Amino acid sequence: MPANHRLSVEFRGHTLALENVPCDFCGGTEFVPFWSKMRHGLDLETVFCAACSLCQTNPRPTPDANRLFYQRLYMSFHGNSSNLDSEYVTRSARIAAPRVDLLARVIGKDQPLTVFEVGAGAGQFQRLARERTSWRVSGIEPGKEQAELCRRLCLDVENRFLEEAPGDGGPYDVVVSFHVFEHFLSPADFLRRVNRLLKPGGLLYLEVPNLASPGGPFTAFLQFPHLYSFTAITLRNYLTAIGGFQPVFTSEGRSDLGMMSRKISEARTDHPRAGDFERYDLERFREKMKVLERVFTLASYVPRLPVLEKVRATLFSV
Numbered sequence: 001m002p003a004n005h006r007l008s009v010e011f012r013g014h015t016l017a018l019e020n021v022p023c024d025f026c027g028g029t030e031f032v033p034f035w036s037k038m039r040h041g042l043d044l045e046t047v048f049c050a051a052c053s054l055c056q057t058n059p060r061p062t063p064d065a066n067r068l069f070y071q072r073l074y075m076s077f078h079g080n081s082s083n084l085d086s087e088y089v090t091r092s093a094r095i096a097a098p099r100v101d102l103l104a105r106v107i108g109k110d111q112p113l114t115v116f117e118v119g120a121g122a123g124q125f126q127r128l129a130r131e132r133t134s135w136r137v138s139g140i141e142p143g144k145e146q147a148e149l150c151r152r153l154c155l156d157v158e159n160r161f162l163e164e165a166p167g168d169g170g171p172y173d174v175v176v177s178f179h180v181f182e183h184f185l186s187p188a189d190f191l192r193r194v195n196r197l198l199k200p201g202g203l204l205y206l207e208v209p210n211l212a213s214p215g216g217p218f219t220a221f222l223q224f225p226h227l228y229s230f231t232a233i234t235l236r237n238y239l240t241a242i243g244g245f246q247p248v249f250t251s252e253g254r255s256d257l258g259m260m261s262r263k264i265s266e267a268r269t270d271h272p273r274a275g276d277f278e279r280y281d282l283e284r285f286r287e288k289m290k291v292l293e294r295v296f297t298l299a300s301y302v303p304r305l306p307v308l309e310k311v312r313a314t315l316f317s318v
C-alpha cells in the first residue's frame with residue numbers, strides 16, 4: 001500500500017474521505033510516486049502501479065466522497081452552466097463534431113446502427129450524430145444538470161450511473177464513451193459491463209486524456225475526479241487482458257487518446273497475470289515526463305505576444 005496515511009482532503013468546504021486501494025487492473029499493492037499536486041491545488045497523490053505501470057490516484061476519494069463530488073460539486077468545479085447557449089455547451093459541440101465525423105468514417109453513417117453513449121454530458125455528440133448520420137443513438141448521463149440538458153434536446157438519455165439498472169438495454173452495435181473511463185472507480189468493472197452491452201463483434205470507442213502527451217503542466221492535466229491516467233499501452237492492456245476486446249485503431253493526439261476495439265470474447269472476471277499484458281519502463285517514462293514538464297514551465301514564461309505565439313504553441317505541442 002502507498003505509505004500515505006492522510007485519509008482525507010479538504011476541498012471548497014467539503015471533506016473528501018480517502019482510501020488506499022490495490023491496483024484495479026492487476027491487483028498489485030506496490031506503487032511508485034509520480035506527482036503530488038493536481039489542478040485547483042488539490043492535494044492528491046498520483047502514483048504508478050509497480051507491477052503493471054497503471055497511473056492512478058492512490059489513496060483516492062472513497063466511493064461516498066466520489067458520489068458527493070458528482071452530486072454537489074461537479075458542475076461548479078468546472079464552471080459549467082446548465083444553459084443550452086452557454087460556453088460549456090458551445091465548447092461541447094465544438095469537441096463533438098470531429099468525434100462524430102471520425103466514427104462515421106470508420107463505421108459508415110448510412111446504416112441504422114445502434115450507438116450507446118456512456119456519459120452523454122451536454123448531449124452534443126448525440127445531437128450531431130442525429131443530424132449527420134442514420135444511427136439510432138441513446139445513452140446515460142449521471143450528472144443531473146447535464147441529463148436535463150439532454151432532455152431539453154429530446155435525446156434518449158437516462159439520468160443514471162452505468163452500474164444502476166445493470167443489463168438494461170442493448171445489445172448494441174457500438175458503444176462510445178468520451179473522457180469517462182478515467183473517472184470510474186474500477187475501469188475493469190466498466191469494461192465488463194460494456195462488454196455485456198455489445199453484440200458479438202460489436203465496437204467500443206473510448207477516448208481518454210493522453211498521459212504520454214499531456215499538452216500542458218501535470219498540475220493542470222492531473223485532476224480529480226479523474227482516478228486514472230492512461231497511455232496507449234495501459235489502455236490497450238485493459239481492453240485486451242480484461243475487456244475481451246481487440247484494438248482496431250488508435251488515435252493519439254495532443255492531450256487525447258482514442259481507441260476503437262472489437263468485442264471478440266467475454267470479459268475476464270479476475271486479474272490478469274504478468275505475462276498477459278505489456279509493460280513499459282517506468283523510470284524512463286517518469287524521466288521523460290519530467291523533461292516535458294520543464295518544457296511546459298518554460299512555455300508558460302513566454303510572453304503572450306502575437307509574434308511569440310508560434311514559439312508558445314511549439315513548446316506546448318512537444
Ligand SMILES: [Zn+2]
Nearest residue numbers: 023026049052
Ligand atoms: Zn497494477
